[in-house]
Amino acid sequence: xxxxxxxxxxxxxxxxVAFESREPGVATVAAVNGxxxxxxxxxxxxxxxxxxxxxxxxxxxxxxxxxxxxxxxxGTVRVAGQDIASAxxxxxxxxxxxxxxxxxxxxxTALDPVFSIGTQIAETVRRHEGIDRxxxxxxxxxxxxxxxxxxxxxxxxxxxxxxxxxxxQRAMIAMALSCRPRLLLADEPTTALDATVQIQxxxxxxxxxxxxxxxxxxxxxxxxxxxxxxxxxxxxYAGRFVEEAGVSDFLRQPMHPYAQGLLGATVHAGSRGRxxxxxAGAPPRLDRLPAGCAFAARCDRVMPACLDAxxxxxxxxxxxxxxxxxxxxxxxxxxx
Amino acid sequence: MLSxxxxxxLYAVPIALAVSVVCFLLVHLAPGDPINAIVSADTPADVxxxxxxxxxLDRPLPTxxxxxxxxxxxxxxxxxxxxxRPVLDELGPAIVNTLRLSLGAAAIGFALxxxxxxxxxxxxxxxxxxxxxxxxxxxxxVPHYWLGMVLVIVFSVVFNLLPSMGAGGxxxxxxxxxxxxxxxxVLPALTLSIIPMGIVARTVRGVxxxxxxxxxxxxxxxxxxxxxxIALHVVKNAxxxxxxIMGLQLGYLMGGxxxxxxxxxxxxxxxMLNGAxxxxxxxxxxxxxxxxxxxxxxxxxxxxxxxxxxxxxxxRQ
Numbered sequence: 280x281x282x283x284x285x286x287x288x289x290x291x292x293x294x295x296v297a298f299e300s301r302e303p304g305v306a307t308v309a310a311v312n313g314x315x316x317x318x319x320x321x322x323x324x325x326x327x328x329x330x331x332x333x334x335x336x337x338x339x340x341x342x343x344x345x346x347x348x349x350x351x352x353x354g355t356v357r358v359a360g361q362d363i364a365s366a367x368x369x370x371x372x373x374x375x376x377x378x379x380x381x382x383x384x385x386x387x388t389a390l391d392p393v394f395s396i397g398t399q400i401a402e403t404v405r406r407h408e409g410i411d412r413x414x415x416x417x418x419x420x421x422x423x424x425x426x427x428x429x430x431x432x433x434x435x436x437x438x439x440x441x442x443x444x445x446x447x448q449r450a451m452i453a454m455a456l457s458c459r460p461r462l463l464l465a466d467e468p469t470t471a472l473d474a475t476v477q478i479q480x481x482x483x484x485x486x487x488x489x490x491x492x493x494x495x496x497x498x499x500x501x502x503x504x505x506x507x508x509x510x511x512x513x514x515x516y517a518g519r520f521v522e523e524a525g526v527s528d529f530l531r532q533p534m535h536p537y538a539q540g541l542l543g544a545t546v547h548a549g550s551r552g553r554x555x556x557x558x559a560g561a562p563p564r565l566d567r568l569p570a571g572c573a574f575a576a577r578c579d580r581v582m583p584a585c586l587d588a589x590x591x592x593x594x595x596x597x598x599x600x601x602x603x604x605x606x607x608x609x610x611x612x613x614x615x
Numbered sequence: 616m617l618s619x620x621x622x623x624x625l626y627a628v629p630i631a632l633a634v635s636v637v638c639f640l641l642v643h644l645a646p647g648d649p650i651n652a653i654v655s656a657d658t659p660a661d662v663x664x665x666x667x668x669x670x671x672l673d674r675p676l677p678t679x680x681x682x683x684x685x686x687x688x689x690x691x692x693x694x695x696x697x698x699x700r701p702v703l704d705e706l707g708p709a710i711v712n713t714l715r716l717s718l719g720a721a722a723i724g725f726a727l728x729x730x731x732x733x734x735x736x737x738x739x740x741x742x743x744x745x746x747x748x749x750x751x752x753x754x755x756x757v758p759h760y761w762l763g764m765v766l767v768i769v770f771s772v773v774f775n776l777l778p779s780m781g782a783g784g785x786x787x788x789x790x791x792x793x794x795x796x797x798x799x800x801v802l803p804a805l806t807l808s809i810i811p812m813g814i815v816a817r818t819v820r821g822v823x824x825x826x827x828x829x830x831x832x833x834x835x836x837x838x839x840x841x842x843x844x845i846a847l848h849v850v851k852n853a854x855x856x857x858x859x860i861m862g863l864q865l866g867y868l869m870g871g872x873x874x875x876x877x878x879x880x881x882x883x884x885x886x887m888l889n890g891a892x893x894x895x896x897x898x899x900x901x902x903x904x905x906x907x908x909x910x911x912x913x914x915x916x917x918x919x920x921x922x923x924x925x926x927x928x929x930x931r932q
Contacts (some may be wrong), residue, residue: 374839391848392831438928552700
């Protein structure tokens with residue numbers, strides 16, 4: 280668990296996840312098709328993509344939370360020094376909730392309705408730290424105060440349905456942080472919340488991440504949310520990263536046509552008075568992906584070469600890359 | 616909580632009243648004159664009329680009902696037309712016997728049903744699941760009395776392992792939970808347990824699969840909880856639905872064992888009802904049906920209250 284400062288917190292190479300149906304004749308769905316990335320300690324990576332792009336599956340693969348029976352997973356995944364791909368299930372239960380924790384999208388359904396939130400927080404602490412019931416309850420109270428739940432002592436015995444959406448999500452965050460994880464995974468944690476609550480939860484999350492020095496991988500389809508929390512942004516399409524860049528570089532000049540399309544379809548200060556441009560068409564079916572670029576069918580700058588083979592992720596400047604034939608590395612003369 | 620409890624109990628009163636009206640009327644709506652059970656066919660007409668007056672059978676129905684209900688409220692169910700003894704004296708031991716049989720059947724059916732249901736849910740879609748689902752469907756489709764007779768033929772006639780009739784010597788008071796007596800209970804209880812077993816198995820399978828498919832199960836796994844602790848969450852989530860089905864099944868067992876008690880001559884309420892129907896013994900019929908129906912209402916009330924305490928989402932206000 281003791282890793283040198285320069286070793287990444289998360290190291291992912293050629294991650295592939297497919298879901299096999301047990302029904303004969305139903306095709307295998309290739310949800311994640313070769314994802315590579317590293318995450319430094321304390322860094323925040325936002326994975327941006329639409330529904331079905333594989334972003335949640337990627338996140339769950341980091342904890343091996345995809346349904347075991349139907350999931351085929353391959354590639355290298357190391358999180359906080361632990362080899363996730365080869366760990367036994369018993370080893371995984373020791374990793375989950377302790378060094379890696381996850382916050383889910385819908386706090387109403389992600390919390391058990393018949394257990395009080397205090398119990399649900401305390402059971403995590405008891406599982407990993409083996410402390411007694413009373414001490415775990417005190418920790419749960421401290422955690423609820425940490426995530427700024429008002430009158431936390433009273434809320435400890437509340438059931439999920441007795442709390443508002445924002446408070447439920449705070450309880451969920453408290454649960455995730457209960458054992459001071461080194462990596463926090465957030466699966467659209469603000470999508471189910473009202474806009475005003477959304478920003479409060481987002482700011483809280485960012486503040487806690489900095490305080491506790493966690494790495495954060497944040498999955499969202501909301502570019503505004505991504506720009507608020509991310510150090511780096513990775514755009515995901517049909518199970519692959521199509522672009523990866525620092526957040527300011529990305530917002531200034533997205534390179535992949537899909538990323539450009541996303542930005543063009545988003546409301547922001549510069550888009551005032553202009554019509555929003557949508558990306559025509561729909562993502563490809565994951566049970567029969569094309570041989571070439573998965574975005575080619577929707578791309579307005581498609582070339583014959585795009586259909587032949589999937590373009591490799593090419594470096595497109597300092598610390599950024601894109602998976603498109605139009606993107607060429609900057610000439611050294613210009614860089615110098 | 617106390618006012619909630621009181622209100623639930625009050626809700627049960629009109630139901631109990633309606634039940635008493637229905638069971639009073641059902642007997643009078645049935646074809647045939649109950650007076651024929653008391654007097655022989657060649658009795659002179661004026662004697663028949665006199666007997667009719669003595670039993671109050673000449674009064675208008677509402678009056679008969681009001682008088683009957685008034686007496687019932689004091690524990691007086693009248694006298695059996697067939698035996699001349701107070702109905703309550705016959706009803707008491709019969710209910711105790713039926714309760715023994717129902718509890719025996721419930722113990723077998725609920726335990727087996729729960730085990731099969733959980734096993735099926737965990738093996739979802741594979742052959743153990745499919746065979747348990749088929750078994751559950753078969754078990755609710757098999758006629759009770761037929762199964763009872765088959766069991767008697769196999770275990771009593773062919774192998775001579777278990778008695779096929781009665782509840783052991785010495786009457787209801789002599790009953791003990793020892794093998795001497797319990798051996799009489801085995802076959803009827805087994806026969807009766809088949810339907811609740813199937814229904815409980817199907818319910819448990821469905822509820823457990825539903826709970827296992829919930830998002831919060833992923834959260835629990837994501838917290839690093841192990842199987843045992845996750846099972847506790849599943850049990851607590853599944854308990855309200857499963858226990859309510861079990862409560863209803865216990866109610867059906869109490870009231871619905873006429874055929875099985877008759878096949879095995881088990882001296883319970885079902886056996887008694889069967890006899891009362893053939894003898895047109897209206898006081899016994901009314902008293903038995905009413906008490907069984909009230910037990911059913913009471914069980915429902917208990918199920919309701921239990922669900923409220925188990926599921927925090929049901930408002931207690």
